[in-house]
Amino acid sequence: MQYTHFVFDIDNTLINTTDAVLHGLQKALRDITGQHWDISRLLPVLGIPGLEAFERLGIHSPDQIFRIYPRWEQYELEYQYTAYLYEGIIPLLDFLKKKGCSLGIITSKTMNQYTCSFLPFQISGYFQTVITADDTVRHKPDPEPMYEYMERTGVCPEQILYIGDSIYDMQCASRAGVDSCLALWGCHCPDSIASTCRFDEPASLMHWLE
Secondary structure, eight states, X not given: OOOSEEEEOSBTTTEEOHHHHHHHXXXXXXXXXXXXXXXXXXXXXXXXXXXXXXXXXXXXXXXXXXXXXXXXXXXXXXXXXGOEEOTTHHHHHHHHHHTTOEEEEEOSSOHHHIIIIIGGGSOGGGOXXXXXXXXXXXXXXXXXXXXHHHHHXXXXXXXXXXXXXXXXXXXXXXXTTOEEEEETTTOSOGGGOOOXXXXXXXXXXXHHHO
């Protein structure tokens, strides 16, 4: 096997969180702006840190952002019951561990979000190294999170495969010289995204690595 480190995004890669993220944001925006935002308008926020997401939506007022962001976090947790592990993730993680591979996470979640929304799924024990939005100044699609992962683990780019669902994940990897795998099972617009490889389901990735 070419790779010794497999690094995963969380949202829509390990866990389907689309409904929780988008409906939580929709509700927070309605509270503060008084406007209804169609879910399709909110799709660009997937895969990037929450504070940066407001720029994508054209919301620049610090006062509005200050009031919307905590409500978004609150409502996202309220919608957490809609989130679920993708089928085939546990067998894939078990397979990689049995092969002696190291597993890691690079996520745009803050550590608080990671603790509240990821730890309840009880799979954090699979991962030795976790990079959250709190660990770097710049975030995906910038390569800094991947550089931070390599610095902590001492591995070379050629040893890593980064698995994610968004263009930001793929750009973070490629800009750091790391191969990327597009998780089609959670991707919303695959045709416009370049990646080293791509698979429809976790089982297909596992079979490719056998």
